[in-house]
Amino acid sequence: MQPIDPTIALEGFGPGVEDRVRPVTRRSGADRWFRGVVTGAGAFTLLLMGLIGLFLLVRSMDALRAAGPSFLTTAAWEPDGGAFGIAAVLLGTALIAVVALALAVPVAIAGSIFITDYAPARMRTPLVWLVDLLAAVPSLIYGLWGRAYLQPKIIPISDWLSTHLGFIPFLDADRAAGFAASTFVASVVVALMVLPICTAVMREVFSQAPPGEKEGALALGGTRWGVIRTVVIPFGRGGMVGASMLGLGRALGETIAITLIISPTFDLGRLTRILETGGNSIASLIALRFSESSSFGISALMAAGLTLFVITLLVNAAASIVVARSRSGAATEI
Amino acid sequence: MAIVELVRDDATTAPDAARPIRFRRVERDDVLAIGGAAVAASALAWLLFTRFTAAGVNLGMFVVGYVVFLLLVWGIGREQYDAVRARDLVARAVFWSVGLLLIVPMVAITVYTVAKGVAALTPNFFLEDQSRVGPLSPPSVGGASQAIVGTLEQVGLATLISVPLGVLVAVFLNEVGGRLARPVRMIVDAMSAIPSIVAGLFIFAAFILALGGQLSGFAAALALSVLMLPTVTRTTEVVLRLVPGGLREAGLALGATEWSTTRHVVLPTARSGIVTAVILGVARVIGETAPLLLTTLGATAMNANPFSGKQSALPLYVYRLFQLPQEVAIQRAWTGALVLLLLVLVLFVTARIIGGRGAGHISRFRRARLAREGLA
Numbered sequence A: 001m002q003p004i005d006p007t008i009a010l011e012g013f014g015p016g017v018e019d020r021v022r023p024v025t026r027r028s029g030a031d032r033w034f035r036g037v038v039t040g041a042g043a044f045t046l047l048l049m050g051l052i053g054l055f056l057l058v059r060s061m062d063a064l065r066a067a068g069p070s071f072l073t074t075a076a077w078e079p080d081g082g083a084f085g086i087a088a089v090l091l092g093t094a095l096i097a098v099v100a101l102a103l104a105v106p107v108a109i110a111g112s113i114f115i116t117d118y119a120p121a122r123m124r125t126p127l128v129w130l131v132d133l134l135a136a137v138p139s140l141i142y143g144l145w146g147r148a149y150l151q152p153k154i155i156p157i158s159d160w161l162s163t164h165l166g167f168i169p170f171l172d173a174d175r176a177a178g179f180a181a182s183t184f185v186a187s188v189v190v191a192l193m194v195l196p197i198c199t200a201v202m203r204e205v206f207s208q209a210p211p212g213e214k215e216g217a218l219a220l221g222g223t224r225w226g227v228i229r230t231v232v233i234p235f236g237r238g239g240m241v242g243a244s245m246l247g248l249g250r251a252l253g254e255t256i257a258i259t260l261i262i263s264p265t266f267d268l269g270r271l272t273r274i275l276e277t278g279g280n281s282i283a284s285l286i287a288l289r290f291s292e293s294s295s296f297g298i299s300a301l302m303a304a305g306l307t308l309f310v311i312t313l314l315v316n317a318a319a320s321i322v323v324a325r326s327r328s329g330a331a332t333e334i
Numbered sequence B: 001m002a003i004v005e006l007v008r009d010d011a012t013t014a015p016d017a018a019r020p021i022r023f024r025r026v027e028r029d030d031v032l033a034i035g036g037a038a039v040a041a042s043a044l045a046w047l048l049f050t051r052f053t054a055a056g057v058n059l060g061m062f063v064v065g066y067v068v069f070l071l072l073v074w075g076i077g078r079e080q081y082d083a084v085r086a087r088d089l090v091a092r093a094v095f096w097s098v099g100l101l102l103i104v105p106m107v108a109i110t111v112y113t114v115a116k117g118v119a120a121l122t123p124n125f126f127l128e129d130q131s132r133v134g135p136l137s138p139p140s141v142g143g144a145s146q147a148i149v150g151t152l153e154q155v156g157l158a159t160l161i162s163v164p165l166g167v168l169v170a171v172f173l174n175e176v177g178g179r180l181a182r183p184v185r186m187i188v189d190a191m192s193a194i195p196s197i198v199a200g201l202f203i204f205a206a207f208i209l210a211l212g213g214q215l216s217g218f219a220a221a222l223a224l225s226v227l228m229l230p231t232v233t234r235t236t237e238v239v240l241r242l243v244p245g246g247l248r249e250a251g252l253a254l255g256a257t258e259w260s261t262t263r264h265v266v267l268p269t270a271r272s273g274i275v276t277a278v279i280l281g282v283a284r285v286i287g288e289t290a291p292l293l294l295t296t297l298g299a300t301a302m303n304a305n306p307f308s309g310k311q312s313a314l315p316l317y318v319y320r321l322f323q324l325p326q327e328v329a330i331q332r333a334w335t336g337a338l339v340l341l342l343l344v345l346v347l348f349v350t351a352r353i354i355g356g357r358g359a360g361h362i363s364r365f366r367r368a369r370l371a372r373e374g375l376a
Helices: A029-067 A087-118 A121-136 A139-165 A183-206 A211-219 A224-253 A256-261 A268-272 A282-292 A295-325 B002-011 B028-052 B059-080 B083-101 B103-120 B123-127 B145-176 B181-191 B196-210 B217-241 B245-253 B258-269 B271-286 B290-295 B314-322 B327-356 B364-372
Strands: none
Touching: A029 A295, A029 B145, A029 B181, A029 B196, A029 B217, A029 B258, A087 A121, A087 A183, A087 A224, A087 A268, A087 A282, A087 A295, A087 B083, A121 A183, A121 B103, A121 B327, A139 A183, A139 A256, A139 B059, A139 B103, A139 B314, A139 B327, A183 A224, A183 A256, A211 A224, A224 A295, A224 B083, A224 B196, A256 A282, A256 B314, A282 A295, A282 B196, A282 B290, A295 B181, A295 B196, B028 B059, B028 B083, B059 B083, B083 B103, B103 B327, B123 B145, B145 B181, B145 B217, B145 B258, B145 B271, B145 B314, B181 B217, B196 B217, B196 B290, B217 B271, B217 B290, B245 B258, B258 B271, B271 B327, B290 B314, B314 B327
16 A cells, blocks of 8 residues: 555645644754754765765875876876876776676666566566566676686687677677687676666566556557557656666676676777777776775875766766656656 | 665555556467477577587577577467567567576576585684685685674674664655755765775775774775665665655654654654665675775684774685685685675575565564563
């Protein structure tokens, strides 16, 4: 049952949470304390987020001032030698995330439609469990499994792709360099990690497709696929975009699985040949270099972390806006 | 985090009275058509790749087999009905195969981790630490007790920090609200997207560089609580929203203050949901490795004091050993990974079971206690 919402009974008294039934008498001392403490906790989260940005900014000022605009264009990471910038790691992060999404999103769309519209009722709950469980597996275990089990299975595929489809940009590779520890291998593992997140959000969206319209399409003689094509997918379009962007945010920030799999490279040519050995990402750069860095090196890593922080916030904010603006998103939260 | 969804999913039922038509019935004809096509396609692909050519079992076989499968399904639909039904049948075959594909990774990860890790899962893994372990010591020597103690303390401290705060924020969002609620909700959402390594960087900058704290289990706990806070807050908020408004009104109408209504009515009603929120928060951070790399580095000897000195943790233990060249070390890493995976599975299933109960559910033990107190 839906909880009885007092605001419905009080229609006309104005909108919003403020208009829950309130005691008419003046609030007691205990309540003023209660509201103060609880509001303080809310304000603290705002403060905490501000502090995260502020501390990263302050600590990265040394490095940013020394590097200037070249921080964005240099494809190397030798802070103590003076040449460092995020061009290579940013490109590597973006490549891993984009390839991962290209693999995960189609599967997530089909999987979530399967859960909402095809799976027999008895299969539905176990599948939802399974998807949620897949999201709960630590990224460390994905990394171990990806390197030990998945990588040997992917290498022949990379080999095949580069041999037969090597004329397509990004898919060419230097066979001598090998196919292990590549951007592609990391992308497949990250795809498995964002798959459950995308599937869960899309399932939520598709399950809210208006029953009236679905039944209308059926009544007009539509098949099940017809209903999905004409009602469910158009309804869920905004939610699909939002879910993909949410997945993008996770893929960009993924650290330990990528660190375990790629062999870091700063060669831009190598980075863009995604099947070939060698990849990079901001998060894995931080994880790998942190313990051996001088204090200036740490400042440079803070600058890289700040970049990652800002990018994930922007992607996430964009996702929320897309979802909130879409027809399906108004009632959905991500 | 997607796992947040499960509470809402369990606790709410379809909101509108008009129950939508759900056609889930699996038609016998369709099963026969799709199943038959699948058998025929796999047989054909197998023949093509192993008997007619010497390609052997490879990816190409599966791709060719799948394409043949879809063509066959389409052909059967075309033959029996018409183009529209044929497309419907093909769509059904595609969705079913993707749906079944969803099961593969979880099974593969679990089976592989168990197979790799179970051999070294002996009592000494839990009882001994790593200080006397040489690079070639057999798995029967030494263990990960220092890492297990470290993880328990770090996650415990993170829970102590983030749960009260998370519940307070959720109470603020749902019970008090006001102009601040919108930005707070937005920030909590944004916080759940912070990459875990950034949380580690923040604690390093704020706690270790600025406040002069040391690399320790406590620093790790602080970083973990930054990651745990949004999970706890969002799950708790969803649960509080399900507490019937009538209960609040009854409390207030009896003259109770907002504080005692929240304390004695709202929170107890949402008890099981809050427990679920805590468990999901713990499951979220228990396997986090990246922030620990920046805040506590790890250690091979037992250090039971989280406030002083470097401390090990299970994810760090796995991460470090996995990168060593020795077979034995990698085997230890898998055992650690297995323990982590089991912990997450147990936490998750517990959360599901508790979360599956409705708001206000009174457990057997609690009912007995209430009966003793003469309340029920």
